[in-house]
Amino acid sequence: MSYTDHPTHEFDEAPPLGDAPPAGAPAGAGLDDAPALDTRVMDLNMGPSHPAMHGTIRMVLKLDGEKVVGSDVQIGYLHRGFEKEAENVGWTQVFPYTDRLNYVSPLLNNIGYAMGVEKMLGVTIPERAQWIRVVMGELSRLTDHLTCVGASAMELGGFSAFLYFLRAREELYKLIETCTGARLTVAYVRVGGLAADLPPGFAENCERALAETERLMADVDRLLTRNRIFYDRTRGIGTVSRDKAVAMGWTGPCGRASGIDYDVRRDAPYYVYPQLDWDVVVGAAGDNYERYLVRMEEMVQSMRIVRQALKGMPAGPIIVNDPKVALPPKEEVYNTIEAMVNHFELIMAGIQVPAGEVYSYTEAANGELGFYIVSEGAGRPWKCRVRPPCIPLMSTVSEMVNGYMLPDIVPTFGSVNMVGGECDR
């Protein structure tokens, strides 16, 4: 069974509730049929100190009654200057900063950045490192989607779904912690490979966590997918056509929910994705409900990938054996001058990345995460520009909420999955 194939269409024929307009009528149409009242357009500030704005977005709304007639969406409240910071630290020291881009799926950012630097160095990472990056990346995608769907449901009053999904996320965070040492601030990837191999028993623990996640997903599916309230609050709300999505540069689950059949993992393949059996999930309706369904189904696909990758993973080194890129083993650093100097130079002078530039992109949880990196041949980036996937999404939000009701902003904004760390950088 696929989440996108749910027989939810039966709702579409159900009689509308209350005085709402018949199905097919433009959103908010019923409001205009109300007896003419002497109304005035009102300005309303929503956020940044508003729970549904995630504390980092401010919307200046123009309301006619409860209808949104205009909106100004303002970002930037979580700006840290990531790109500038990256210019002042060594290539490896950028990893902790990438953790804090999309902090709900930090491993995917780690991987995206590392891939860019490795392209400039001309380094191919060992096979096992590629498999592990795929596993850890997909686990991160799961935590990201779980958070997005769970939080969106909660903001519509579905608190149980939120708790269930956070429980599933907790299982995955614990699993990630056994490997990286941290739930969220992982800094697990290194230029040329990884900081550490998977711990013993990882595959079994992973299977247990995935099974638990599946069980909870089934519960949430029963709670939400055919839930009358959830359906009415999301179906036909915040609709974005395929053309509009393409025009705005949408990618990722939101783009696919609008019918853009594009996934970097398949269309610009990297690592071992082509060797694995999985599907790109594509929807059509482009509304909040569709985005929910696409995310649910993508989680199923991510679990497929993880299970296959854990089975197919070969043994071997997890980082390249290149003294100009990777640190020597600690016991050698402490006991031989050769490794000591090698370590010292890599830490103090940094990896010497040849002069040049690269645009490297991967499929992060929100879509195409791009790194445009420029090196002047020194131990630190000269420029490290990020293309955050939620910027194109956020730049459409104003149009997505205009014409709908004030309460519709909440599911629409939630379904976009704006993550402040990534959006504002």
Place this chain on the structure above:
Amino acid sequence: MPKLKIDGRDVEVARGETVMQAAVKLGVHVPHFCWHPGLSIAANCRMCLVDGKNARGAYPKLVPACQWPAEDGSEIFTDNETVRDARQGVLEFLFLNHPIDCPICDKAGECKLQDYYQEHGLYETRNDGAKVKKPKVQDIGREIVFDAERCVLCTRCVRFCQEVTKTGELTDEQRSDHAEITIFPGKRLDNAYSLNTVDICPVGALTSKDFRFQQRAWFLKQRAGVCPGCARGCNVWVDVSRQDDRAYRLRPRVNLDVNQWWMCDEGRYEYKRLDEGRVAAPQLKAEGRLVEASWTDALGRAADRLNRLLESGPEGRAALGLVVSAQVTSEDAFALVRLAREFMGIAAPRVYVGGKPDGEADTLLRVADKNPNRRGVAAAVRAAAPGVEPGTAEALLADVARGAVRAVLVLGDDLGGAGAAMADQTLFEALEDLDLVVVLGTNERAWHAAAHVVLPLAAWAECDGTFVNGDGREQRVAAARRPQGQARQGWDALCKLGQRMGYRMAYRSAEVVRLDMAGGAGGAGAAGVAGGAAGAAGAGA
């Protein structure tokens, strides 16, 4: 003129020049330990081996670039497989007995051995035996600690002592992996230039007692400066910490016309007075004692008292003495005299120039005059007040004693004459009973107790300006760091004082002062300077 190719690039050198010199000319870096442009060629480290060929064919083996003459028509390869292999071999040998000292070694971060190894190393050890032990932490001189294990036996230090200072304290003894640099029995490495051996040591074998364990190389940023230790004006690097903005050491900066590659040990300690005993904030005399005050209050008091003095009539004006230390920049001295002559309207101000007393001199670098800018200050005074000949510190004392000077405006702390040191007590007694003493000083001095107002002055490495050395060479200095505490550069503080006195004296930067100075006394109204309030422009008024 031999013409040759290095790594495919053409270069032409003078007859007798070496491949290394040709490579330097091209900007090609050939790794080396023992070669130094200021020393004789030893060719013992074998790190600069290069491949090549001439008209007769390929060289039968690699040749040391430092020693090999640049042959006409030859072609040199500094970075092919054979050369890289040789470098790797040399470095592997050097590392066989090298201690694992990087974490505790002062040189770490600016060590040639580290840099070359990361570039050319084998990265793994093939030494499965024990390392040869040699004596560490040997106190071999007033300034120097020697670690024989870290030494790569390049003999730069030996050659420096033989060829530059001609004192010959060091030599190398033993052979093979027992060879080490050593000091002759009964001798100490105590020559006046001994710390240069620390600079030229490519590794951490020779370390400076003063700098040892004080700061890591990677926390220092180097800023170009000119040593204020004597009238030689050696070009130096001021190494300032990124962490606390303090200076930690001075190193010679190459200037073949002034100091070549060297500087004296004495001059290296000039950084200490940048942070020790500074006048951190303005001070005002209250109930017989100097107490800290704000710039506003201190300037206000100084301006009021000076204005009262000037308003007391021609004899009041004539009784103001301007005292300048030869330690300050030309710009500061010019600003002081201009303030008096042009704005206060003292046509021929009384100017006295003091400084540090004479010290040791030798034939290498050190000169007796321990002030960096005696010539520059004198020239600045003449530029600001043509016809005025500055007097000495002794003349100041005499004028004070006979009552001709009743108020002084002092720029700088060292006011002694050219000869013997002038005791702080002498100065204090001379200035104690004056009507007004305003001091712009860098470091706390006992005689400051005689002052009514003390204003904190930026020290030598905190100033933009010009020093003119004993040979008349003008050298520009730029601030190596921000002034400590509330200190201001002299020209800036004097503008502030002038403004409080009601004058429209303003400079935006030392550069503008310099332009004004170049324009002579008639330079009022030059770029950035508002017109003078009093005192007609023109010579010898």
